[in-house]
Amino acid sequence: MTRSTFPFRSLLGISAVLVLSISAVLAHASSPNEYDVKAAYLYNFGLFVQWPAAPEPDAAFTICVFGVDPFGKVLDRTLAGQSIGSQSTIPRRISNPQDALGCRILFVSSSEENNVKQFLSSLGKTAVLTVSDMPQFLDRGGMIQFMVVNNRVRFEVNLAAARRAGLTLSSQLVKLAVTVETSLPPEK
Amino acid sequence: MLVSAAALVLASGAFTAYTWLTFRAAMVEQLSVQARIIAFNSASALLFNDPVSAQKTLGALGASPSIVDAAIYDNGGGVFARYWRGRKSLIKAFPQISKSQTEAHWYTHGELSLARRIEPQGKPLGVVLIRCELGELTTRLEGYAAITAAVLAACLGAAVLISAGVHRSVSVPVIRLAETARLVSRDKNYSLRAAATGSRDELDFLIQSFNGMLEEIQQRDASLQKAHDELERRVEERTGLLHAANKELEAFSYSVSHDLRAPLRHISGFSKILAEENRDQLNADGRHYLARIEEGARNMGRLVDDLLSMGRISRQEVVRRPADLNLLWQEAWERLQPEFEGRKIEWRIGALPAAECDPGLIKLVFTNLLSNAVKYTRRRECAVIEAGQITVDGEDVIFVRDNGAGFDQKYAHKLFGVFQRLHREEDFEGAGVGLATVQRIIHKHGGRIWAEGKVECGAAFFFTLVPRKPSRPKPANSVSS
Numbered sequence: 293m294t295r296s297t298f299p300f301r302s303l304l305g306i307s308a309v310l311v312l313s314i315s316a317v318l319a320h321a322s323s324p325n326e327y328d329v330k331a332a333y334l335y336n337f338g339l340f341v342q343w344p345a346a347p348e349p350d351a352a353f354t355i356c357v358f359g360v361d362p363f364g365k366v367l368d369r370t371l372a373g374q375s376i377g378s379q380s381t382i383p384r385r386i387s388n389p390q391d392a393l394g395c396r397i398l399f400v401s402s403s404e405e406n407n408v409k410q411f412l413s414s415l416g417k418t419a420v421l422t423v424s425d426m427p428q429f430l431d432r433g434g435m436i437q438f439m440v441v442n443n444r445v446r447f448e449v450n451l452a453a454a455r456r457a458g459l460t461l462s463s464q465l466v467k468l469a470v471t472v473e474t475s476l477p478p479e480k
Numbered sequence: 481m482l483v484s485a486a487a488l489v490l491a492s493g494a495f496t497a498y499t500w501l502t503f504r505a506a507m508v509e510q511l512s513v514q515a516r517i518i519a520f521n522s523a524s525a526l527l528f529n530d531p532v533s534a535q536k537t538l539g540a541l542g543a544s545p546s547i548v549d550a551a552i553y554d555n556g557g558g559v560f561a562r563y564w565r566g567r568k569s570l571i572k573a574f575p576q577i578s579k580s581q582t583e584a585h586w587y588t589h590g591e592l593s594l595a596r597r598i599e600p601q602g603k604p605l606g607v608v609l610i611r612c613e614l615g616e617l618t619t620r621l622e623g624y625a626a627i628t629a630a631v632l633a634a635c636l637g638a639a640v641l642i643s644a645g646v647h648r649s650v651s652v653p654v655i656r657l658a659e660t661a662r663l664v665s666r667d668k669n670y671s672l673r674a675a676a677t678g679s680r681d682e683l684d685f686l687i688q689s690f691n692g693m694l695e696e697i698q699q700r701d702a703s704l705q706k707a708h709d710e711l712e713r714r715v716e717e718r719t720g721l722l723h724a725a726n727k728e729l730e731a732f733s734y735s736v737s738h739d740l741r742a743p744l745r746h747i748s749g750f751s752k753i754l755a756e757e758n759r760d761q762l763n764a765d766g767r768h769y770l771a772r773i774e775e776g777a778r779n780m781g782r783l784v785d786d787l788l789s790m791g792r793i794s795r796q797e798v799v800r801r802p803a804d805l806n807l808l809w810q811e812a813w814e815r816l817q818p819e820f821e822g823r824k825i826e827w828r829i830g831a832l833p834a835a836e837c838d839p840g841l842i843k844l845v846f847t848n849l850l851s852n853a854v855k856y857t858r859r860r861e862c863a864v865i866e867a868g869q870i871t872v873d874g875e876d877v878i879f880v881r882d883n884g885a886g887f888d889q890k891y892a893h894k895l896f897g898v899f900q901r902l903h904r905e906e907d908f909e910g911a912g913v914g915l916a917t918v919q920r921i922i923h924k925h926g927g928r929i930w931a932e933g934k935v936e937c938g939a940a941f942f943f944t945l946v947p948r949k950p951s952r953p954k955p956a957n958s959v960s961s
């Protein structure tokens with residue numbers, strides 16, 4: 293840390309402010325897509341969940357998308373070369389609910405909103421972290437639901453749902469949640 | 481004193497420096513722990529782009545009053561979240577941590593800064609920077625310095641007091657004791673005493689013992705002096721008595737001698753008249769007896785004369801003046817010449833010294849010694865008579881020697897007594913007063929006289945005329961009277 297004279301410092305400050313505002317303008321143009329952020333978050337969730345031991349240690353850490361894929365190439369780009377623990381992450385699109393058993397994280401597309409409840413209850417106690425951005429996802433038995441607050445992508449969690457699946461969400465993750473649900477939705 | 485003070489100052493300096501270093505290290509450690517916690521707790525916030533959560537995490541630093549401000553930077557170098565206490569945080573620049581480091585700290589005017597990478601599972605997410613002021617350290621250090629200074633001052637004070645106490649209770653009495661010992665040995669004054677310390681310790685015991693020793697010496701001195709004085713007094717008393725007795729005896733013998741003269745004159749006078757006027761009436765036996773009476777009276781007259789002269793000499797004062805002993809010897813020799821007229825005597829007379837003496841009395845000494853030498857060599861075909869001076873142990877000794885009848889050395893000391901004779905009257909006539917007179921004269925001069933002899937081998941007489949020097953040890957070979 294070198295000490296600089298006062299005028300030099302203020303100059304530096306002014307120029308920094310200028311640069312920041314310019315970049316903000318530029319960023320808006322190619323502003324990271326909402327799903328870019330969500331793709332990154334999908335991966336990040338994997339870092340804050342205590343997973344049951346993998347059946348095969350060197351099996352891949354699969355992040356699945358169920359229904360109409362809103363990510364496109366973004367998810368593949370985000371997961372490329374990444375890993376969680378010793379497992380490398382790979383994306384997978386599924387359309388059959390049975391395929392969800394091989395997933396660690398499962399993003400449920402809004403396209404599946406109508407039959408999501410049955411789908412989630414069909415998973416039972418399978419250790420799959422379910423994530424979605426459809427409304428009332430938690431009420432229907434989901435674990436994490438994206439939402440946008442002040443132009444920021446945030447999320448809510450349902451600890452009871454996760455616990456039923458044998459997953460423990462890290463307190464580091466829970467503390468970031470906008471709301472934390474601790475009870476399961478009533479069975480209908 | 482100076483050494484212990486230096487040691488104390490050094491020790492407290494070292495202590496303070498050690499404390500300072502320890503505190504700094506502890507401070508860094510404490511800050512590092514806090515940075516770790518922040519890094520751990522803010523990782524998710526960075527990952528999920530939640531500055532508010534990160535801010536909350538940083539807010540926990542409020543528990544540490546010394547932390548001035550803190551910030552979390554994202555990977556792009558932008559400030560992700562910040563915390564400050566009091567004045568607005570000045571943190572702007574992204575802290576520089578070299579690639580190899582996960583943590584770095586540095587000091588800037590009264591502040592300690594610590595930066596730590598946030599990289600859970602090796603994924604770099606950003607950097608946490610915490611700054612804390614060293615005010616606490618400085619305050620604590622000042623506290624320590626004050627305590628150290630106080631301890632130092634107390635120690636020095638105690639040292640000064642103790643050394644003063646030691647000086648007062650040990651050094652001073654020891655110095656006084658040494659001074660007393662010095663004075664005692666210098667002045668031989670055993671009445672001095674070392675001052676007591678008043679305490680009941682070893683030093684006091686030492687001083688008491690020293691004083692006790694002096695007391696003992698003094699007492700012995702006193703009793704020795706007393707014994708000496710008593711002896712002296714007794715000797716004086718006895719000497720006085722002896723002198724008185726001697727005087728009485730002399731006076732008595734003088735008066736007796738004097739009174740004997742008149743009847744003696746009568747005896748010799750009337751026996752002479754009888755021999756002249758009544759010679760014819762006497763037969764041969766009568767005449768023989770008369771002759772014996774006359775001879776006895778003559779002897780007795782001589783004896784009385786000798787006694788009288790000895791008495792005179794005893795009372796006479798010695799008047800010293802320079803005299804040539806050769807001359808005195810010569811005069812004595814001439815006076816006695818009629819006694820050895822016609823005899824064959826070999827004279828071996830050496831040079832005699834000049835001396836301070838009473839010439840009349842010393843001539844009498846020579847006369848007596850010479851007369852004896854002539855008398856006791858009478859039977860010698862060839863008599864040899866010597867006189868001269870020798871030096872024995874630095875003393876001038878005058879001697880008279882002959883080769884006459886001699887005497888038994890066993891009785892050498894007896895010769896000088898009045899009427900003491902070692903020869904029979906029939907062999908050598910005499911009264912036994914001569915050597916007694918000689919001894920008196922020599923003693924009156926302060927000198928000594930002694931004799932050596934062997935039967936039929938001659939005799940020698942030695943005398944000195946001045947008192948022997950007191951420092952000189954008595955020679956073993958000389959025989960004193």
Ligand SMILES: Nc1ncnc2c1ncn2[C@@H]1O[C@H](COP(=O)(O)OP(=O)(O)O)[C@@H](O)[C@H]1O
Nearest residue numbers: 852856886901902903910911912913914915939
């Ligand atoms: N030269 C000498 N040789 C041997 N005997 C001596 C000599 N002089 C003195 N004496 C002894 O000392 C004695 C005492 O001497 P002194 O007093 O002179 O007496 P006196 O000559 O009248 O006998 C003598 O009787 C003699 O026995």
Ligand SMILES: [Mg+2]
Nearest residue numbers: 852910914915
């Ligand atoms: Mg004689």
